[in-house]
Amino acid sequence: MISIIAVSNELELMTNCSLDELQEDYIKWYWIDFNEPTEEEIKELDHSLFFHPLAIEDCIHKLQRPKLDYYGNYSFFVTHRLNEAEIEKEEINFFVGENYIVSFHHLPSKEIHDTWQLLLASKKLSKWDQYLVLYHIMDKIVDGYFPIVYQLEEALDQLENNTKDQTMEQLLEQLFDTRHYLLKLRHTVIPMRDLVYRMLNSHRLRGIKRKKEYFSDIHDHLLKLAEMVDANRELTNDIRDSYLSLNSHQSNRIMKVLTVITTIFMPLTFIAGIYGMNFKNMPELTWNFGYFLILFMMFCIGVGMFLWFKGKGWFS
């Protein structure tokens, strides 16, 4: 669907202009939103708006990283919002010209919807222009990254303390997934950060220079996010190493205890074997208290070994 808001020189909002009417002189600036456009509607980018074929290709394809391209008298932005439910990137593209902004997205965007309503409800229309629209949308996009990072941080917290009493396999798999999400997040946050940095320092984007404080604020958030993502990736490393080493240590300890038990019984069983031999001439067998003596000897050997191993610390 293509929606249009135009602001006239008299600061009146018009929401039912046609694409052709937008070029009229009484239009101060306008915003066209391509929301889940049909193939027919996409063609308007070329036929009515005359954008460069490479930029249009970038709109259509899903392959893009966040970036900024200059084309003659307009700029083209690719940004990524994050779908909170599935931590999946969704591309939003912008064309920003002298007196217009065109937003383009294959999937519905809460950020654009909210900004649209904000503009419709605004009482200070004189303050708005296409760059303020861009700021509001990007601010909301970046604000939308935080809940996802918080969610991952919380997951890591739970994994660190294993509050849900899960098995090793489950913990490792979740940790692996969390690392994977953080890697994907990184590939959104870092290029977004670089994009906003370029916007702030570009000599061609005068409108952004005038609103420098606003876009700086977004840049701050992206710096913070990049730091959080990297710190959390390091944390996953630490958590995994700490898991594995504790687990292997525990496993070793158990094997040690079991083997100590086995080792204590070996000589005892051997002694029992000796007196189970059927030699004709075995004096001990005929002693009256031979059995009890041997039992006592076994007891001593068993306890002795136990104490010896315990003393060496092999039992804990």
Next chain:
Amino acid sequence: MISIIAVSNELELMTNCSLDELQEDYIKWYWIDFNEPTEEEIKELDHSLFFHPLAIEDCIHKLQRPKLDYYGNYSFFVTHRLNEAEIEKEEINFFVGENYIVSFHHLPSKEIHDTWQLLLASKKLSKWDQYLVLYHIMDKIVDGYFPIVYQLEEALDQLENNTKDQTMEQLLEQLFDTRHYLLKLRHTVIPMRDLVYRMLNSHRLRGIKRKKEYFSDIHDHLLKLAEMVDANRELTNDIRDSYLSLNSHQSNRIMKVLTVITTIFMPLTFIAGIYGMNFKNMPELTWNFGYFLILFMMFCIGVGMFLWFKGKGWFS
């Protein structure tokens, strides 16, 4: 084979010029393609086209990385296409001068063939020049990298989930191979990216400056590729670590269970050994229910140890 396309000032395509005829005034620009050249044909680079011996050496030898050299009034490019079947680099070299492009390749190149056909079939000959030829070939070369990365990503996906139920050895070997391919890919993608970056920012390549959007588009793709390759290399690390730790954990678990079983039978066997001793005077042996008592005792000890180990969690 040496093939030639020349475009005359009247925008007529000529495909049967000789090398000598190309210098005539009525030629606007031309493209010479050295496809699997013979030794004789290679000598034309020197004798007819007068290129620098070092550039010709770079054409002949296989040692080169993607790069850009300036020689007086022409530039020399080394690029790498990838052979999809074997993930093997194949060098394609270009000489780009004031009104010509010379392409040189020891192996047939789909990219050059397709661009050649595109030019032959073009209806807007006025739009073409040597830089547009270069753009189309490089665009196709870089587009040719993606299927290979996708193929490796898919292989990693299968390895991650072990959909083919392979043994540890097979998985590790395939992972090792995948890492190796990614490393090789990296050594193609990174220098290509740097090459295109230099092309975009060079003060000597006016023709590229005029088509900046086109070469920027290639640069975008190379940035994306570099990111994908690096992310996938990180992923192989994660997959391997996760394999190894899960495998070693599983192996530990099995050993633990086996050792617990052994440990439970040790004292039982020992007790049986005791009553197998042949002492004359062993009161228990003569008790009427001695045997059943001992059997019951063994049963209790066995079950007791089993429960104790189970309670300690050593059995899972």
Next chain:
Amino acid sequence: MISIIAVSNELELMTNCSLDELQEDYIKWYWIDFNEPTEEEIKELDHSLFFHPLAIEDCIHKLQRPKLDYYGNYSFFVTHRLNEAEIEKEEINFFVGENYIVSFHHLPSKEIHDTWQLLLASKKLSKWDQYLVLYHIMDKIVDGYFPIVYQLEEALDQLENNTKDQTMEQLLEQLFDTRHYLLKLRHTVIPMRDLVYRMLNSHRLRGIKRKKEYFSDIHDHLLKLAEMVDANRELTNDIRDSYLSLNSHQSNRIMKVLTVITTIFMPLTFIAGIYGMNFKNMPELTWNFGYFLILFMMFCIGVGMFLWFKGKGWFS
């Protein structure tokens, strides 16, 4: 609470001005401190002092990294003090204008309190201005980082030598915590270092340029801190690796000794088993000294194996 110190042109200290009075001509410069401000007081940032809404938002929110923003005729700083007891960041914000400094903090700050007292007690009022206030507070904030790093270094020292005779699990958990603290510290020290670097090199902060030596001294300390934090993080790596390898080596050694003992008794028990068989015709059983011969043989085998394993070094 809002506290105010104003210095008049005659270098008199005034501590009971109202916010409105500060704009008078006879005020040379002033310092307003927002210490644990109420919601009402926070509104003064906007109503009386007219700061930019984004800067005020940064004051209120806890999300910030240390940074420096320029707003028209004042600059806005975010800094982090560290709460020594819990190694927790606490934000302190500054607005520095032509003839004033405004400090803002949600939690009480020893650094600000001490500087306040210093200024009240100062006898050379002519030397003071808003930048000297800023210097003194930041100097104290950064000096406050050192005890924490020293504390962590001491903890690492104790862990390295395990002076408290702790178990592996305890050691690893403490090491993990120390790494975590160092990571958090890093995220305070690095942005603070970059902030002071920007202050030193900014063309807009003339007052800091004039006191360059002072802020350079803070920068030195931050460089030193960053180096210490990184070196200590590397040290935690080394300590953990050295723990784990020693522990695993020790564990292996114990298992080896236990298994050697088991292995020595295996053939002995087997021999005893042989002569425990009940075959009718077993000549050895009837020999007069068969039993003692076999005992001696067992002794030889046992000692032989022991010496053989010892010779191979499998016993230590």
Next chain:
Amino acid sequence: MISIIAVSNELELMTNCSLDELQEDYIKWYWIDFNEPTEEEIKELDHSLFFHPLAIEDCIHKLQRPKLDYYGNYSFFVTHRLNEAEIEKEEINFFVGENYIVSFHHLPSKEIHDTWQLLLASKKLSKWDQYLVLYHIMDKIVDGYFPIVYQLEEALDQLENNTKDQTMEQLLEQLFDTRHYLLKLRHTVIPMRDLVYRMLNSHRLRGIKRKKEYFSDIHDHLLKLAEMVDANRELTNDIRDSYLSLNSHQSNRIMKVLTVITTIFMPLTFIAGIYGMNFKNMPELTWNFGYFLILFMMFCIGVGMFLWFKGKGWFS
């Protein structure tokens, strides 16, 4: 030995000038080679050629990295050739002045010998100057690195596939040695690359600027070498990890099989032990087919456990 070639203004080669004669006006340019110089000959650097004491010190000492120093009207280069037999660095130093080059080396250098012969046999003397001498020697030095890298790559190939059927210990030691050689190679290739980069971009070396294509060609080779060395170092990491994990996995598998065997025999031996007990009243012992029943029971238990373990996959 000190050898001299001088070229006169009439382009005649003179090979028996004395050091003093070289300053004459009819000499266009000259090359002095210090090949395995005696202490006496080394003094000529100071007495006859008046080079700076620090540069002479750098000639004599073995401590140097490849580098470039400017001294008034001459430049001083330190380069490293590699002794192919032992992968050992050998320093070659150059002084390059307005009309001369001085080469200095403690050990004989094939590169210098070959260039010397090339110059003696040259028919286009007008093309030669001191920079062409420098180019030819450095080109040969850098070409001499390749066989060593190829040799190491081949060694890695053999190690990867263990074509020689070596034990783990031998493989690991060879891998360790290969890593060590690669590290040493890296410390030659990286500073040489940086040296040639500086030569290419230096404003003081006009002679090199004029031969830019030639020295760029060397730079290409060094870039390629640096990439190969780094990739091979990464490969050694991968090979080692893959060794160790496969080996440990195999070792685990063997232990598992052995332990499974042991575990199967434990209960069987225990049962045999039970019926080896000497209780008076053991009804089973008197059953006619008790023995065969028990044998059959043991067989069932053994096979059952075997199948059970096999079913669990603990046997492969």
Next chain:
Amino acid sequence: MISIIAVSNELELMTNCSLDELQEDYIKWYWIDFNEPTEEEIKELDHSLFFHPLAIEDCIHKLQRPKLDYYGNYSFFVTHRLNEAEIEKEEINFFVGENYIVSFHHLPSKEIHDTWQLLLASKKLSKWDQYLVLYHIMDKIVDGYFPIVYQLEEALDQLENNTKDQTMEQLLEQLFDTRHYLLKLRHTVIPMRDLVYRMLNSHRLRGIKRKKEYFSDIHDHLLKLAEMVDANRELTNDIRDSYLSLNSHQSNRIMKVLTVITTIFMPLTFIAGIYGMNFKNMPELTWNFGYFLILFMMFCIGVGMFLWFKGKGWFS
């Protein structure tokens, strides 16, 4: 102790001037050395020499990294000498002004002592100035780093080949210590390198510019040192990994052999157990050669298993 050397305009050495006399016109330049100064003497830095309080603070405190600060008409340097016996940093500070150098150190310095003697014994006083003093001291300081690196390299060599036949624990602890020393060394060498680099490129240090070759020589040495330290740190990594993997492999091999022995005896002992059972009706027991048949069978099983395991390579 405060020692003074002054050089008069007539190039006469004076060693017994007072601090006050140094300002006289007939003094060309002078050197004041604060060697293990008392608290009283330290005060002269402020009272007689009027240095900046922050620089004096840096002299007194031990916290400093090597660095360079500019104060009006003098520069302040912090450098680190290394105490060879304990590999401990010792700070030496310099103030370098228009016609003086002041050196300050809490501990005696061989480097300063030697330079002092060199100056006293010099016959070419005209060549000396404060920068030559600085060069000589810094050259000696940096030369003093080499023996320590060589010492560590030798220690690594011995560890690599375990020439002293030490246990694993001892080797690992020494390796850990060596890593620690290298890390400490790195924190001296890297800032010293950066300091000398800044000295070489500073626009404010004209005296150093004039002696550029000399300070470049020191910079060379520091570059070399940084490379050696980093290479040696990588080497410690390699050595440790190679230790651990060889050790663990050896340990696995031993366990395998022991377990194979145990596994061979398990079925034999079981068979002996069978014929130790007391069933009434066990036909084999009454066979005339049953015993010898069973013995032979046991021998066959034992040898068979041994050969089978040996064939599988589980015995080496």
